[in-house]
Amino acid sequence: MCAKTSHENEQDQPVQKTCPQCHSQMKYSAEHQLLYCNQCAYKEDFERGQDKIVEQDLNAILQSAQSNTFKPSDLDKKVIECQACHSQIMISPDTVYVRCSFCGSEKINATAYNQNLIQPQGIIPFKITQQYARDSFNKWIREGWFRPNALKSAAMLDSLKGIYLPFWTFDAKTYTRWSGEAGHYYYVTVERNGQQVQERRIEWRPRSGDFNYSFDDVLISGVDGIDRHIVEAIYPYNLKETINYLPSLMIGWDAQIYNVDLENGYGIAKNKMDSTLEMEASRRLGGDTQRGLRVSNQFGNQTFKHLILPIWICTYMYNGKVFQFAVNGQTGKIEGEKPISWVKVFFFVLFLVIVIGTIIMLTNEAGSTSNSNPYYY
Numbered sequence: 001m002c003a004k005t006s007h008e009n010e011q012d013q014p015v016q017k018t019c020p021q022c023h024s025q026m027k028y029s030a031e032h033q034l035l036y037c038n039q040c041a042y043k044e045d046f047e048r049g050q051d052k053i054v055e056q057d058l059n060a061i062l063q064s065a066q067s068n069t070f071k072p073s074d075l076d077k078k079v080i081e082c083q084a085c086h087s088q089i090m091i092s093p094d095t096v097y098v099r100c101s102f103c104g105s106e107k108i109n110a111t112a113y114n115q116n117l118i119q120p121q122g123i124i125p126f127k128i129t130q131q132y133a134r135d136s137f138n139k140w141i142r143e144g145w146f147r148p149n150a151l152k153s154a155a156m157l158d159s160l161k162g163i164y165l166p167f168w169t170f171d172a173k174t175y176t177r178w179s180g181e182a183g184h185y186y187y188v189t190v191e192r193n194g195q196q197v198q199e200r201r202i203e204w205r206p207r208s209g210d211f212n213y214s215f216d217d218v219l220i221s222g223v224d225g226i227d228r229h230i231v232e233a234i235y236p237y238n239l240k241e242t243i244n245y246l247p248s249l250m251i252g253w254d255a256q257i258y259n260v261d262l263e264n265g266y267g268i269a270k271n272k273m274d275s276t277l278e279m280e281a282s283r284r285l286g287g288d289t290q291r292g293l294r295v296s297n298q299f300g301n302q303t304f305k306h307l308i309l310p311i312w313i314c315t316y317m318y319n320g321k322v323f324q325f326a327v328n329g330q331t332g333k334i335e336g337e338k339p340i341s342w343v344k345v346f347f348f349v350l351f352l353v354i355v356i357g358t359i360i361m362l363t364n365e366a367g368s369t370s371n372s373n374p375y376y377y
């Protein structure tokens, strides 16, 4: 009883790292890709094992989640002790990133992940520094034709935050039966108003078939707060670089636990897989056009992994509107929303209208009477 309590307390301690040289608090540094002391530049390596990143059986976990009513520890505030200044800090148990309000040292509340049924298996540590992400933004914001000129100076980084986000990856083997009609175009010559004209006809041919497909690492964000389109726009992550989950790699970085659970995450993944299989069936049906495509999918061998991946997120203001962008914390790929200058769009459309108008005029002046040669598309 006594031992258990002390063991629990031990686990409850926040993850922090004291520098063995100067006793400052160390952090994970994206620049060095090591644990790093900002005071004395002491570096410490970490283990890069991969043995814990194994596929888990999706259906087994979903079933056990239903039968064992999982109860996370209650959401009352909890108290942790700062190892740097020995202050007592009160935090919400589902908060991962903790900054001591007394001495400013940063730590990771690793037990936050216990608020959820499924614990992280793997992590990709940050490789992209804040400076690199900032430079990428400044370059990216200047790209594109229809951007307001003022944007180049006006776009201000509000807060560029490095966050470790939770993700689900899903694998599945599928078997699909499909049927439908492929339409093939052909042309017949008919007489209309005394003139011979070509008319398009469609020959419909019923077709059907089946195929196997294999999905590997369909990646789904485990949080709802950040726009899914923006997160997916900075894919891919090189998941081969995932190493065993290690909370100390998150010291000094913001982090979140998942709020899209395994079942809902799989729902999102399944929609993506269904549309991939429909596209695949449509490709096999072929033809110039199609109708009545029916697809029936069977899913098997579904497995998942729960991973923590690095992302830089920022919102910026332009003209009173908020825009969001993200930078992949592993590869540096940047994507997001940019404002559009409607004045520029207007003048561009005007320009196009003039050009096309001129072409049509010139064509007509050339004396061509061909009506089967439309220039306007």
Ligand SMILES: [Zn+2]
Residues within 6 Å of the ligand: 019, 020, 021, 022, 023, 024, 037, 038, 039, 040, 041, 042
């Ligand atoms: Zn130090």
Ligand SMILES: [Zn+2]
Residues within 6 Å of the ligand: 082, 083, 084, 085, 086, 087, 100, 101, 102, 103, 104, 105
């Ligand atoms: Zn402190």
